[in-house]
Amino acid sequence: MPTQRPRRIAAAGLAALATTALLASCAAQAGSADAAAAAGEPVTGGTLTYLEHQPHTTLYPPQAGFYPNGGIVNNITSRLTWQDPESLEIEPWVAEEWTVNADATEYTFELRDDVTFSDGTPLDAAAVAKNFDTYGLGNTELGLTISEAINNYASSEVVDADTVTFRFSAPAPGFLQATSTINSGLLSPATLDRRLEDFGAGSSTEIVGSGPFVVTEEEIGTSLHLEAREDYDWAPPSFEHQGRAYLDAIDVVVTPEDSVRIGSLLAGQADAIRYVQAFDEAQVSGAGFEIVAAPTRGVNNSLGLRFTNPLLSDIRVRQALVHGVDAQEVVDTIFTENYPVATSELASTAKGYTDESDALAYDPSLSEELLEEAGWTVGAGGIREKDGERLSLTVYEAKPQPLSKQTLELVSQQLAKIGVELEVKAADAGSYATDILDPLATPLYHSMVGRADNDVIKSQYHTRNRNTLLSNDAELDRLLEVVASEPDPAKRDEASAAVQDYLTERAYVIPLFEEPQVYGAAPYVHGFTTEAVARPQFYDTWLDKQ
Amino acid sequence: MAYLARRTAQALIVLAIAFTATFVLLQALPGDAILIKFESPELGLSPEQIADIRASYGADVPPLQQFLHTVAGFLQGDFGYSVQYGTPVHELIGSALPDTLALAGLGFLTAVLLAVALAFLSTLAPFGWLRRGLRALPGVFVSVPVFWLGIVLIQVFSFQLRLVPVIGADPAQALILPVLTLAIPISAPLAQILARSIDEVQLSPFVAVVRAKGAGPARVLWGDVARNALLPAVTIAGVLVGELIGGAVVTETVFGRAGIGRLTEQAVANQDVPVLQAIVILAALVFVLVNLVVDLVYPILDPRLKRKAVAA
Numbered sequence: 001m002p003t004q005r006p007r008r009i010a011a012a013g014l015a016a017l018a019t020t021a022l023l024a025s026c027a028a029q030a031g032s033a034d035a036a037a038a039a040g041e042p043v044t045g046g047t048l049t050y051l052e053h054q055p056h057t058t059l060y061p062p063q064a065g066f067y068p069n070g071g072i073v074n075n076i077t078s079r080l081t082w083q084d085p086e087s088l089e090i091e092p093w094v095a096e097e098w099t100v101n102a103d104a105t106e107y108t109f110e111l112r113d114d115v116t117f118s119d120g121t122p123l124d125a126a127a128v129a130k131n132f133d134t135y136g137l138g139n140t141e142l143g144l145t146i147s148e149a150i151n152n153y154a155s156s157e158v159v160d161a162d163t164v165t166f167r168f169s170a171p172a173p174g175f176l177q178a179t180s181t182i183n184s185g186l187l188s189p190a191t192l193d194r195r196l197e198d199f200g201a202g203s204s205t206e207i208v209g210s211g212p213f214v215v216t217e218e219e220i221g222t223s224l225h226l227e228a229r230e231d232y233d234w235a236p237p238s239f240e241h242q243g244r245a246y247l248d249a250i251d252v253v254v255t256p257e258d259s260v261r262i263g264s265l266l267a268g269q270a271d272a273i274r275y276v277q278a279f280d281e282a283q284v285s286g287a288g289f290e291i292v293a294a295p296t297r298g299v300n301n302s303l304g305l306r307f308t309n310p311l312l313s314d315i316r317v318r319q320a321l322v323h324g325v326d327a328q329e330v331v332d333t334i335f336t337e338n339y340p341v342a343t344s345e346l347a348s349t350a351k352g353y354t355d356e357s358d359a360l361a362y363d364p365s366l367s368e369e370l371l372e373e374a375g376w377t378v379g380a381g382g383i384r385e386k387d388g389e390r391l392s393l394t395v396y397e398a399k400p401q402p403l404s405k406q407t408l409e410l411v412s413q414q415l416a417k418i419g420v421e422l423e424v425k426a427a428d429a430g431s432y433a434t435d436i437l438d439p440l441a442t443p444l445y446h447s448m449v450g451r452a453d454n455d456v457i458k459s460q461y462h463t464r465n466r467n468t469l470l471s472n473d474a475e476l477d478r479l480l481e482v483v484a485s486e487p488d489p490a491k492r493d494e495a496s497a498a499v500q501d502y503l504t505e506r507a508y509v510i511p512l513f514e515e516p517q518v519y520g521a522a523p524y525v526h527g528f529t530t531e532a533v534a535r536p537q538f539y540d541t542w543l544d545k546q
Numbered sequence: 547m548a549y550l551a552r553r554t555a556q557a558l559i560v561l562a563i564a565f566t567a568t569f570v571l572l573q574a575l576p577g578d579a580i581l582i583k584f585e586s587p588e589l590g591l592s593p594e595q596i597a598d599i600r601a602s603y604g605a606d607v608p609p610l611q612q613f614l615h616t617v618a619g620f621l622q623g624d625f626g627y628s629v630q631y632g633t634p635v636h637e638l639i640g641s642a643l644p645d646t647l648a649l650a651g652l653g654f655l656t657a658v659l660l661a662v663a664l665a666f667l668s669t670l671a672p673f674g675w676l677r678r679g680l681r682a683l684p685g686v687f688v689s690v691p692v693f694w695l696g697i698v699l700i701q702v703f704s705f706q707l708r709l710v711p712v713i714g715a716d717p718a719q720a721l722i723l724p725v726l727t728l729a730i731p732i733s734a735p736l737a738q739i740l741a742r743s744i745d746e747v748q749l750s751p752f753v754a755v756v757r758a759k760g761a762g763p764a765r766v767l768w769g770d771v772a773r774n775a776l777l778p779a780v781t782i783a784g785v786l787v788g789e790l791i792g793g794a795v796v797t798e799t800v801f802g803r804a805g806i807g808r809l810t811e812q813a814v815a816n817q818d819v820p821v822l823q824a825i826v827i828l829a830a831l832v833f834v835l836v837n838l839v840v841d842l843v844y845p846i847l848d849p850r851l852k853r854k855a856v857a858a
Binding site: 049051055057058062063065066138140143145146148195196197198199200201202203219220221222251253254255256257259260263264266267269270400428429430431432433434435436437447449459464465466467468 | 575576577578581582584585586587588589590591592595598599602627628630631632633634637638641642697700701704705708711712713714799800801802803804808809812814815816817
């Protein structure tokens with residue numbers, strides 16, 4: 001069996017530490033509130049009140065991508081590996097070390113032997129095998145869906161109590177990173193016997209994980225109370241802080257109204273909040289509070305151009321749209337410096353990023369030329385026409401994206417200047433869910449996805465994954481499959497660059513900006529950090545309340 | 547007794563119609579909860595996986611069959627599972643109902659007190675300008691959006707004056723501002739009707755007789771006018787229960803309270819049919835009960851109505 005040399009964990013860990021230190025020293029918008037250094041020694045104790053924007057819906061890890069879900073799962077589960085949020089290196093956590101064979105079809109993990117679930121049962125190889133069998137294959141009987149992050153999963157083998165091997169039907173170079181994501185949060189075997197319904201609201205206290213916190217109380221749709229596990233002693237070895245979490249407890253309170261969330265923070269009723277709107281940032285930082293804008297490191301906030309719509313089948317029309325949108329103006333008008341203008345389909349902080357900015361530049365006169373060339377001439381009301389058809393397109397406000405409506409309306413104004421009508425629609429969830437699956441109803445689709453692995457671009461664009469372009473382009477799928485199956489990291493980055501080049505060349509996407517998750521925290525909250533795609537990590541958080 | 551039996555039969559018919567209409571309307575809407583939850587590109591599931599999920603929810607059978615299944619479930623007290631949360635519907639409603647009952651009950655009580663105080667003060671107050679001012683208040687109250695009122699109350703009393711916390715408040719504190727938010731707009735139509743009806747009754751001949759017998763204005767108002775003026779107010783109070791439910795949706799969202807209102811809002815947003823069915827039945831039940839109570843109160847307030855009811 002051809003086996004790749006095990007990764008030099010220690011070396012990687014050290015490198016990661018050094019990188020972290022370096023980045024922390026020039027901390028501008030790193031995902032951590034590192035006033036900690038200035039505030040002295042961390043204090044153990046206290047309860048943090050954290051305001052969420054929406055209620056969580058499930059704690060089943062593969063469905064925890066929704067931020068309210070992920071924020072909980074990240075704190076109540078540990079994972080096989082930890083991804084450093086700065087260097088994006090994969091480090092040991094529950095797995096002490098691992099080996100991957102040359103074509104990335106077989107992974108063997110050596111586990112720590114001291115990890116337990118919160119009900120006292122040991123986290124051993126059998127438990128890990130059951131977790132990944134569930135996440136990799138799903139469980140139709142229980143309604144448990146497979147994880148988007150795991151591709152080509154075939155089977156597991158428990159070698160001994162601390163050793164587990166996973167096999168894949170095709171190369172799966174993204175699997176190692178997948179083991180670090182919240183979608184692979186390790187739950188007790190008994191918890192994985194629950195039906196999907198039994199992971200929903202109202203059953204959170206029964207979800208048994210392996211993380212530094214445990215949900216002890218729940219008021220459905222309103223609040224969760226998390227308590228620190230006294231016996232938690234398996235933080236990733238690269239962490240300076242070991243042992244239990246500093247906080248005694250966290251109150252997660254759902255506060256949907258923006259002004260109430262901000263006001264409660266500023267009035268001292270809450271300690272930290274998620275989802276500070278761009279227009280509220282100045283108010284929060286002006287009051288001496290901290291804004292933590294953590295990058296999501298994936299596919300940028302962007303508009304997918306569904307080229308199977310006849311109006312967009314002409315590449316010149318798509319190119320005209322790409323050059324007709326001024327992303328810089330969008331950011332300057334609606335957002336803040338925490339929302340960097342996109343320079344590619346991927347965020348500059350994402351794995352496999354390559355700079356495409358030259359080919360994406362705002363150039364309305366070029367757009368007009370392209371449209372003329374394509375036979376679209378200015379007609380009534382300044383909107384272009386061809387053979388009696390108006391160049392009129394539709395886009396839906398995307399509720400999960402920050403200020404989507406405002407963004408789209410500004411884009412619509414920009415496109416009107418080149419003679420393209422863009423109608424911005426809002427819809428109830430049912431019509432939205434139906435229409436976005438139809439290129440005729442939704443020729444432009446506003447979305448993004450965060451994941452700190454090269455696979456993220458495949459998630460967004462492959463016809464078997466999110467398929468946001470509703471593509472029928474076999475070449476695009478082929479290029480994406482190379483990203484997901486190339487075992488050599490350098491070649492994987494090249495494959496990712498090839499996809500970005502292709503998307504740009506074919507003018508399939510209008511990238512807008514690199515979307516962050518924006519948190520606000522009181523000045524006495526220290527060590528508020530996020531994992532690699534900006535989910536809150538309360539393990540290091542401590543309160544300096546006088 | 548026969549009267550009660552007839553009313554119960556009527557109530558059952560209303561419930562059945564409400565139930566069926568909800569089902570039909572929700573079926574007619576584009577999309578459904580499973581589409582919203584599982585077919586959203588966010589989960590990245592393949593079409594085969596989604597088909598499996600549809601089958602597991604019983605959503606792959608014809609609507610009529612689903613309807614019969616749902617009716618059978620409801621009759622046995624099984625409201626099914628919320629698609630969005632995966633939680634049993636009875637559990638969701640059970641945990642939300644007490645909060646909403648407290649909010650709506652206290653809100654209604656406060657609204658009635660406010661309305662009565664406004665109506666009587668605007669009749670009894672010493673100065674003309676004061677009476678006119680009080681008369682104008684309900685007009686202001688009724689046009690205040692609940693949403694805005696809630697936010698203003700929070701900003702002023704919680705964030706500026708810091709009198710009551712919004713986050714981490716004890717259950718009693720947590721009710722103060724929401725109850726006010728709910729009560730103020732609802733008190734307005736009540737106060738208007740009550741005041742107008744006081745005016746009318748004061749002009750009726752029997753009041754002149756009482757006055758001629760030497761009764762003072764307060765004695766006339768409390769002893770004779772009030773009782774007669776209450777009738778229209780009680781009728782409108784029954785209708786206002788509907789507004790209470792609507793107000794609860796907004797109030798609970800602004801204040802981040804768990805309750806039927808929030809649950810409704812979420813269920814509508816996600817077309818969570820099992821939850822909506824249960825909420826519609828609950829709301830219809832409340833309406834039917836309140837109207838029954840109102841009808842039973844009429845004869846107590848006005849004996850003439852009792853005679854008519856008996857004659858009928």
